[in-house]
Amino acid sequence: xxxxxxxxxxxxxxxxxxxxxxxxxxxxxxxxxxxxxxxxxxxxxxxxxxxxxxxxxxxxxxxxxxxxxxxxxxxxxxxxxxxxxxxxxxxxxxxxxxxxxxxxxxxxxxxxxxxxxxxxxxxxxxxxxxxxxxxxxxxxxxxxxxxxxxxxxxxxxxxxxxxxxxxxxxxxxxxxxxxxxxxxxxxxxxxxxxxxxxxxxxxxxxxxxxxxxxxxxxxxxxxxxxxxxxxxxxxxxxxxxxxxxxxxxxxxxxxxxxxxxxxxxxxxxxxxxxxxxxxxxxxxxxxxxxxxxxxxxxxxx
Numbered sequence: 001x002x003x004x005x006x007x008x009x010x011x012x013x014x015x016x017x018x019x020x021x022x023x024x025x026x027x028x029x030x031x032x033x034x035x036x037x038x039x040x041x042x043x044x045x046x047x048x049x050x051x052x053x054x055x056x057x058x059x060x061x062x063x064x065x066x067x068x069x070x071x072x073x074x075x076x077x078x079x080x081x082x083x084x085x086x087x088x089x090x091x092x093x094x095x096x097x098x099x100x101x102x103x104x105x106x107x108x109x110x111x112x113x114x115x116x117x118x119x120x121x122x123x124x125x126x127x128x129x130x131x132x133x134x135x136x137x138x139x140x141x142x143x144x145x146x147x148x149x150x151x152x153x154x155x156x157x158x159x160x161x162x163x164x165x166x167x168x169x170x171x172x173x174x175x176x177x178x179x180x181x182x183x184x185x186x187x188x189x190x191x192x193x194x195x196x197x198x199x200x201x202x203x204x205x206x207x208x209x210x211x212x213x214x215x216x217x218x219x220x221x222x223x224x225x226x227x228x229x230x231x232x233x234x235x236x237x238x239x240x241x242x243x244x245x246x247x248x249x250x251x252x253x254x255x256x257x258x259x260x261x262x263x264x265x266x267x268x269x270x271x272x273x274x275x276x277x278x279x280x281x282x283x284x285x286x287x288x289x290x291x292x293x294x295x296x297x298x299x300x301x
Contacts, residue, residue, distance in 0.1 A: 006101075006133070006161045006185035007203045007225070008041030009218045010076060011210040012049035014252050015063060016265040023059060027265040029070035031211075034264065036071045038214035043067055044206050046094075047078035047103055048140065049252045054270040057090060061097045068098035076206075080105035080135065084120045091128045101131040103163060103206070108141035114149045121153050131160035133206075137189060138166055147174045154184045163206050165189030169196050176201035191243040195236045198224040208251060209243050212258045213291065238294070242287045248280050257281065261288055 013035070016027040032043055045067045046052045046060050055063070064077045077099035081087040084107075091102050107120055125132055134153055136145040144166055153159045162179075164172040164186060172193075176186050180201070188197035188205040197205070198221065210217040220235040246254045253269065257276040260267035261284065267275060276284070 006131070006187060009039075009204060009210050009214070009221050010042045010044050010187070010206045011035050011040055011214060011217075012047050012206050012208055013043055013045045013067070014211060014256055014259065014265075015046070015050040015052075015055065017268040017270060019266070019268055021268070021270060023055075023063065024265065025062070025066045028063065028066050031259075031264060032067045032070040035210070035214050036073050039218045040073065040210065040214055041204065042074035042076055042100075043071060044076045044078065044103055047135075047206075048105070048137070049208055049211075049255065050078065051252065051270055051273070052078050054273075057093065060090060061093050064094050064097040064099050074100040076101040076103050076133065078103045078105070080107075082107040082109050084123050087120070088124050088127055091124050091132075095128055095130055099130070101133065101160070102128065103133045103135055105135045105137065106141050106143060106145050108143075111141075111143045114146055117143075117145060117149050118152055121159060122156060125153075125156045125158040129158060132158050133161035133163050133185075133187065134159060135163040135189065136166050137163075144171075147171055147178065150175050151178045154179045154182045159184075161185040161187055163187050163189040164193075164197060164202070167193070169193060169200070172197055172202070173200040191246070192240070195220065195224060195232055198232070199229070208246055208255050209239060211255055211264075212246075212262060212288070213239060213242065216291075238291070242291065245280070245284050245287055249276060254280065254284065258284055258288060261285055 016024040018024050046063050068075050077094035079091040079094045079102045138144040185203045188194040191209045194205040220232050223232040253276050256267040
């Protein structure tokens with residue numbers, strides 16, 4: 001896999017569970033093939049949306065193996081941890097399982113200083129020879145990765161991209177500006193900001209909504225990459241309320257509910273996450289029905 005392939009839509013996959021809490025590998029592979037057939041550029045299993053925090057390391061590797069064996073598109077495995085040693089081990093095992101690239105969340109809870117952040121990522125990049133995406137999501141980690149840190153990391157030959165989920169478009173734009181001379185991709189990690197991120201030079205998205213609406217998400221991103229911003233804006237607004245609804249409770253609670261409503265697998269989660277509350281289900285169903293109706297009308301028209 002080459003770094004210029006970080007372009008397009010990469011669904012942040014969910015991990016389906018049976019009612020007994022075991023991983024449903026058959027459904028996982030069915031879902032991977034459904035997304036591949038929708039035209040995505042690659043798949044991202046075992047990230048935050050995949051409930052990686054509640055998977056054992058062995059389960060984590062088994063999920064990567066299952067997805068790799070089901071599809072031909074690149075597989076970017078989530079393999080981060082707040083422990084550098086643990087992240088390194090999980091990264092090596094994920095690559096051994098067939099992952100083409102890695103997504104590494106910034107260390108959470110222990111909140112390292114910028115120097116510690118750089119050492120963490122460089123340690124993994126020095127030891128594991130595949131393209132790696134650093135992931136800034138301060139709402140989950142408690143620490144924002146500074147622009148200077150990202151720019152410093154972008155100089156490493158194996159650090160090939162940045163998943164931006166800070167919600168700060170000024171910061172994201174500065175990362176793009178300051179890494180333009182590197183072989184480095186900036187990907188949106190926030191569905192509501194995918195279009196703005198693309199407009200300032202981003203190359204794609206690691207997306208939650210793409211689990212439910214992969215074709216529309218692919219069309220949005222491709223339109224923006226082709227400078228057809230009129231069409232990209234149209235799709236952005238078509239998906240806008242669904243995107244907001246998918247985050248009314250902690251991800252992946254709503255997206256798993258939406259996938260079950262569409263017949264894409266069970267909405268079961270691992271504790272401590274719980275099913276979507278009743279007050280949000282009706283509106284979510286209405287939005288999904290409306291999008292399907294629009295698609296049917298467009299097809300028949």
